[in-house]
Amino acid sequence: MRPRTKVTYRAAINGHLVPALGVIPLRDVRPAHIKAYMRARDEEGASPQTIRNEFSTLRKALEVAVGEGYLERNYAKKPYTSAPSVPREEMNPLSSDEVKKAMAAAKGHPWEALFVLAAATGLRRAEVLGLTWPCVDLDGGTVRVEKTLQRYDRAFHMEEPKTRRSRRTVPIPSPVVEVLRAHRKRQVEARLASEVWLNEWDLVFVWNIGEPIEAKRLHDEFVALLAHAGVRRVRFHDLRHGAASVLFAQGATMKEIQETLGHSDIGITMNVYTHLGEEMRRGVADKMAAALFGQRAYRSLYCSLTPSARTVVEPPGSQNPQQSQGIRMVGEAGFEPTTPSPPDWCAARLRHSPTVGLRW
Numbered sequence: 134m135r136p137r138t139k140v141t142y143r144a145a146i147n148g149h150l151v152p153a154l155g156v157i158p159l160r161d162v163r164p165a166h167i168k169a170y171m172r173a174r175d176e177e178g179a180s181p182q183t184i185r186n187e188f189s190t191l192r193k194a195l196e197v198a199v200g201e202g203y204l205e206r207n208y209a210k211k212p213y214t215s216a217p218s219v220p221r222e223e224m225n226p227l228s229s230d231e232v233k234k235a236m237a238a239a240k241g242h243p244w245e246a247l248f249v250l251a252a253a254t255g256l257r258r259a260e261v262l263g264l265t266w267p268c269v270d271l272d273g274g275t276v277r278v279e280k281t282l283q284r285y286d287r288a289f290h291m292e293e294p295k296t297r298r299s300r301r302t303v304p305i306p307s308p309v310v311e312v313l314r315a316h317r318k319r320q321v322e323a324r325l326a327s328e329v330w331l332n333e334w335d336l337v338f339v340w341n342i343g344e345p346i347e348a349k350r351l352h353d354e355f356v357a358l359l360a361h362a363g364v365r366r367v368r369f370h371d372l373r374h375g376a377a378s379v380l381f382a383q384g385a386t387m388k389e390i391q392e393t394l395g396h397s398d399i400g401i402t403m404n405v406y407t408h409l410g411e412e413m414r415r416g417v418a419d420k421m422a423a424a425l426f427g428q429r430a431y432r433s434l435y436c437s438l439t440p441s442a443r444t445v446v447e448p449p450g451s452q453n454p455q456q457s458q459g460i461r462m463v464g465e466a467g468f469e470p471t472t473p474s475p476p477d478w479c480a481a482r483l484r485h486s487p488t489v490g491l492r493w
Contacts, residue, residue, distance in 0.1 A: 135292065140285045145187045146194075149174065154191075159203055164213040167191065171217065181219045188216040222405075226375035227252075229382075231364045238362035244346075244354060246309075246316035247338045250276070251369070253309045255376030255394050258369055259283060260299075262346050263291060264337045266317070274310050277302045278395060282336075282345055289345045291334055296397040303393060313337075377406055 153170050154162065167188075174184045192209035199207050208214060227235065232252050239245040251261050256278065263282035270276070278301050280291045294300050305313075316337070324330045324343070332343030340346045355369045373394065380390050391402040 135295075136290065137283050137285050137292070141186070142190055145190045149187055150191055150194075159198060162195070162204075162208060164208045167209055167214045171214075175217070181217045185216040185219055188214075224374045224405075225367050225371050226378050227364065227367060227371065228375075229379060232372075232375060232379075235359060235362045235364050238364075239358055242354075242358065243319075244338060244351075246312045247351075248355070248358065248372075249309055249312050250305065251372045252376060253306055254303050255373040255380075256303065257281070257373065257395075258348060258351065260294070260395075262336070262338060262348075262351070265335045266337055267335065269313065269337060271310055271314055271317070274307060275302050275304050280334075284345075284347060294395070296395075298392075298397045299395040301392065301395050374406075377402075381406070 150170075153173065154166060157166055171184055171188060174187065175181075179187075188209065192207065195204060195207045195209045198204045206213075236245075236249055236252065239248045242248070247261060250256065250264075251258075254276070256264075256276075259281035260278050263280040264276060264278070265280065268277040268279055278294060278299060281294055283290045283292050320337075320339070324332070327342050330343045332339050334345075336343075336345060338346055340350065352369060356366060359366055377390050377394060380393060385393075387399060387402055387406075390406070391399045394402065396402045396405075
C-alpha cells in the first residue's frame, strides 16, 4: 500500500468513521447506521467523492471482519447499502487561442516553463512538480515521468507514479525545449547567487531558494496568470484536458493520447474523453464515405427522417428545380437522395427539425 493511501485511510478512520460509528458494537452495525453516517457527512458539506472514499474504507474494514468471523455479513455492500454516485468530472479545457494568450502573459514569470510544459504535454500536476533535471533530455526533446511530488504528514515526498503506464517518456515541442533551456540557465544562476539552496531532489520547478512547490501555491499563481492574461478561470488540471483536445484536433489517435497522458488503460481515455471518441467515430464514417462514395464528409442524413419532415436543404449547386431556394420537397413515400458533391456542403453541420426537415 502506498504511504499516501495509508494516510488517507487513517484520516478517514480516525477523523470520521470511528467518532461516528465507534460507539456501536461491531456485531450491531446495520445498514441504517451506515446510511445515517453518509447523510450526516453530506449535511456537513463533504463531497460525494469524499463520502464514497470513506464508505469504501468502511466496506473493506467490515469485509475483513467477516473474513475473521466477527460478522456474518457485510452491510456496507449491495444490496444493503451503496456508495453515493459521483458526478462526472466536468471538463473545461482552454481553447488553443486561450492557451496562447496565457503563455504570452507568462513570459518572464519564474514558472513560465512550468505552465508551457503542462499545456504542451498534459502532464499531471504531481508529475510536473516532481520532474527532475536528470529526466529532462533537452537535446532529444523529451521528458521522462519517473516520480511524482506529494505532500502529506506535513512534508513533501517523492513517490513512484501510480501505474506502470504513468512511467513514460513524453516528447516535447522544440519551442518548449527552448523555454526549458532558458529556465535551466536562470535556475543555475539563482543557485549560484544564493547562500542556501534547498533543491535536494534536483527538481526542475522550485520556489524561492529551491523548495518544492506546494499545490496551493501553484493554483494561486495559475489563477493570477489567467486573470492577467484576460482568460477565463479554470483549474490547473484543465491544462491536461486541453492538451488532449489539441492532440486529437491535430490528428492523434486515442492510443497516442492514452500513451501521452499516461492512462493505465485506453478505456479510461475513452471514458474521460467521450466527446473525442464520438468525433473519432464520426471521422471513421467520413473516411468510409470517401472510399465508397467519393465524398469527403458524407452524412447519412436521410435514413433518420421522421414522417413529419417534409423538406431538406439542398447543397448549393445541386440539380434541382427549386435550387434558387435551396429546398427540395420530400414526398409521403420518401425519396432517393441525390449525391452531394461540393466539399463545402459536405463539411457543413446539419441538424434535424420536425418542421423544416434537415437544415444548415
